[in-house]
Amino acid sequence: MHYLMRTEIGEQPEVLRRVADEEWRAVQTVAQQIREHNLQYALLAARGTSDNAAAYCKYLLEIQNGFPCGLAAPSVVTLYRAQLHLQGALVMGISQSGQAPDVVEYLAHARANGAFTVSITNEPDSPLAQTSHFTLLLRAGPERSVAATKTYTATLAIIYLLSEALSGRYDAPQRIHQVATLIEQVLQQEPLIHDLTDRYRYMRECVALARGLNQATAQETALKLIETCYVMCKAYSVADFMHGPFALIEPGFPCLLFTPDGATFPTALESASKLRAGGAETIIFASDAEILRLARTPVPMPNAIPEPLSPMVYAVAGQLFAYHLALARDLNPDQPRGLQKVTKTR
Amino acid sequence: MHYLMRTEIGEQPEVLRRVADEEWRAVQTVAQQIREHNLQYALLAARGTSDNAAAYCKYLLEIQNGFPCGLAAPSVVTLYRAQLHLQGALVMGISQSGQAPDVVEYLAHARANGAFTVSITNEPDSPLAQTSHFTLLLRAGPERSVAATKTYTATLAIIYLLSEALSGRYDAPQRIHQVATLIEQVLQQEPLIHDLTDRYRYMRECVALARGLNQATAQETALKLIETCYVMCKAYSVADFMHGPFALIEPGFPCLLFTPDGATFPTALESASKLRAGGAETIIFASDAEILRLARTPVPMPNAIPEPLSPMVYAVAGQLFAYHLALARDLNPDQPRGLQKVTKTR
Numbered sequence: 001m002h003y004l005m006r007t008e009i010g011e012q013p014e015v016l017r018r019v020a021d022e023e024w025r026a027v028q029t030v031a032q033q034i035r036e037h038n039l040q041y042a043l044l045a046a047r048g049t050s051d052n053a054a055a056y057c058k059y060l061l062e063i064q065n066g067f068p069c070g071l072a073a074p075s076v077v078t079l080y081r082a083q084l085h086l087q088g089a090l091v092m093g094i095s096q097s098g099q100a101p102d103v104v105e106y107l108a109h110a111r112a113n114g115a116f117t118v119s120i121t122n123e124p125d126s127p128l129a130q131t132s133h134f135t136l137l138l139r140a141g142p143e144r145s146v147a148a149t150k151t152y153t154a155t156l157a158i159i160y161l162l163s164e165a166l167s168g169r170y171d172a173p174q175r176i177h178q179v180a181t182l183i184e185q186v187l188q189q190e191p192l193i194h195d196l197t198d199r200y201r202y203m204r205e206c207v208a209l210a211r212g213l214n215q216a217t218a219q220e221t222a223l224k225l226i227e228t229c230y231v232m233c234k235a236y237s238v239a240d241f242m243h244g245p246f247a248l249i250e251p252g253f254p255c256l257l258f259t260p261d262g263a264t265f266p267t268a269l270e271s272a273s274k275l276r277a278g279g280a281e282t283i284i285f286a287s288d289a290e291i292l293r294l295a296r297t298p299v300p301m302p303n304a305i306p307e308p309l310s311p312m313v314y315a316v317a318g319q320l321f322a323y324h325l326a327l328a329r330d331l332n333p334d335q336p337r338g339l340q341k342v343t344k345t346r
Numbered sequence: 347m348h349y350l351m352r353t354e355i356g357e358q359p360e361v362l363r364r365v366a367d368e369e370w371r372a373v374q375t376v377a378q379q380i381r382e383h384n385l386q387y388a389l390l391a392a393r394g395t396s397d398n399a400a401a402y403c404k405y406l407l408e409i410q411n412g413f414p415c416g417l418a419a420p421s422v423v424t425l426y427r428a429q430l431h432l433q434g435a436l437v438m439g440i441s442q443s444g445q446a447p448d449v450v451e452y453l454a455h456a457r458a459n460g461a462f463t464v465s466i467t468n469e470p471d472s473p474l475a476q477t478s479h480f481t482l483l484l485r486a487g488p489e490r491s492v493a494a495t496k497t498y499t500a501t502l503a504i505i506y507l508l509s510e511a512l513s514g515r516y517d518a519p520q521r522i523h524q525v526a527t528l529i530e531q532v533l534q535q536e537p538l539i540h541d542l543t544d545r546y547r548y549m550r551e552c553v554a555l556a557r558g559l560n561q562a563t564a565q566e567t568a569l570k571l572i573e574t575c576y577v578m579c580k581a582y583s584v585a586d587f588m589h590g591p592f593a594l595i596e597p598g599f600p601c602l603l604f605t606p607d608g609a610t611f612p613t614a615l616e617s618a619s620k621l622r623a624g625g626a627e628t629i630i631f632a633s634d635a636e637i638l639r640l641a642r643t644p645v646p647m648p649n650a651i652p653e654p655l656s657p658m659v660y661a662v663a664g665q666l667f668a669y670h671l672a673l674a675r676d677l678n679p680d681q682p683r684g685l686q687k688v689t690k691t692r
Contacts, residue, residue, distance in 0.1 A: 041387050059419060062422045067431065071416060073404060075583075075610065076409055085412045085414070087386075088434070204550065205551050205578040212425060226590060263427075336590075
């Protein structure tokens with residue numbers, strides 16, 4: 001295993017345990033500040049992989065904490081020069097490098113306009129960390145692969161810890177340790193995932209579907225497939241997919257589905273049936289036997305994962321799928337054409 | 347012209363003039379209510395085409411009114427049974443039919459949990475209208491085409507009127523009349539758009555790019571291409587596209603760009619240069635001569651459109667492109683496979 005991407009995929013259990021052990025206290029402090037400031041809602045500023053983590057954050061804080069969240073549009077500030085009224089807002093900036101200029105500028109604007117600002121980054125001395133009231137660290141070690149993996153799951157872990165701290169629960173670090181163990185189980189599935197990717201050597205396009213908390217997983221897997229395999233993959237909520245894009249389905253059209261147990265499972269099962277009836281090539285990441293039977297290519301996942309934790313576990317399966325598909329296509333996943341590690345958007 | 351989709355595309359100038367004339371007073375009442383309730387932020391619940399209109403709403407209210415907006419995730423309420431804390435929130439539901447069950451349920455939850463609720467719909471007696479405190483009507487007449495066109499631009503017009511009313515401006519209806527005239531100019535470009543679509547008869551995939559206010563245009567055009575042409579089209583903010591998905595670019599890869607004059611133009615121009623340098627097939631909707639020179643296929647648009655109005659004008663060009671491409675591919679745009687007019691998501 002000489003590729004950076006694969007090395008960093010393998011580091012995730014260790015990174016998650018470190019985040020849980022070393023960052024929980026800082027997370028609790030931030031949660032206390034959010035409560036004391038009586039904040040009303042959150043806006044999340046991020047790009048690329050971090051934006052997918054923000055999608056998880058939106059769902060988790062709304063579901064577990066009843067705390068309304070929206071994704072920020074940095075250009076509103078950086079290009080349109082809007083003056084946002086942000087009293088009572090929590091504004092979080094997410095960037096593993098802490099360098100994204102538009103996210104930094106958005107946070108600075110938010111802070112100047114009355115928001116309480118928190119950054120999530122891997123770099124304690126970065127411009128993003130210096131701009132915000134509080135910083136939560138990913139503690140992932142340097143990420144050298146262009147395709148981000150360990151900083152993605154570490155960001156989800158920080159968000160999970162924050163949600164639990166806001167709820168006043170104290171066993172969150174143990175839950176992240178449990179996730180680390182579940183990720184080790186997924187890593188043991190690697191030979192199976194390696195073998196099944198050959199079938200998709202010549203796949204040109206696909207969709208990645210999920211609902212709710214795992215929409216982040218679908219989006220992040222789509223981004224990995226695009227970056228490392230140059231497959232045109234679009235992520236949808238299964239709900240949105242049935243509004244129009246379902247017209248894409250013809251026999252053989254490949255659909256990745258991320259369908260863990262939980263509140264979204266019944267609608268996911270129903271969608272999987274419709275896709276199969278429409279002749280779609282279904283690639284299903286799940287633990288439930290009934291939905292796996294609807295898969296042309298089943299990817300069995302560990303059982304009994306609490307749904308709020310499942311995006312961290314399922315993301316790793318998506319990473320392995322993208323990684324091995326890149327190898328099957330004779331591509332170097334560490335050298336996506338046209339990309340650099342830090343993208344600077346104005 | 348016997349297709350419903352084309353008939354309804356052609357009705358848009360008339361629909362917009364009617365909305366401006368007949369709905370402005372109701373919009374002003376809602377704006378006054380929003381001010382009197384001292385609302386802090388907005389959440390926008392919608393699916394499909396209406397969700398693209400919500401993207402415009404987010405940008406416009408943030409840019410012109412400094413009013414923070416986020417897109418709602420209905421499943422948080424309908425599947426996860428979250429209890430959102432929505433005091434001080436404006437929650438808007440957008441659905442042309444007013445039937446979308448999850449949007450209706452979200453609005454009912456929002457109203458019960460302290461939000462001020464407004465619906466935007468074409469159907470005054472629909473469940474959505476009955477659920478919300480106030481209703482703004484699209485006045486588009488029955489929409490019979492599965493691919494929504496006139497209700498999309500009518501929704502944008504309502505949103506524009508609302509933003510202007512919130513700013514205390516009084517000439518907004520005249521601006522919508524100006525848009526109707528600009529749309530008539532775009533409709534006169536139809537022979538050119540018809541001729542250029544032949545080149546894309548066998549296009550399998552593409553991306554649609556824009557930034558800021560016209561991200562809604564890119565998203566909506568992508569949805570029309572998917573629904574009516576079965577082209578795998580993914581919309582991106584050009585900023586997000588440079589974070590990863592740029593790896594898709596290889597010689598001949600088709601990129602639609604919507605790049606009107608305004609605050610986002612310099613970054614759009616820079617991105618167009620990079621795409622052209624990467625060998626992309628650029629299909630550029632713009633009025634600026636410099637960026638049109640970077641197009642393999644230029645689609646000239648009317649000059650001097652104020653940027654906040656441009657999404658209504660550019661959307662029509664995107665509709666015509668999708669419509670004529672469907673015909674070039676010998677598809678019936680009125681009968682997208684597998685779709686019904688009203689999609690019921692739980």
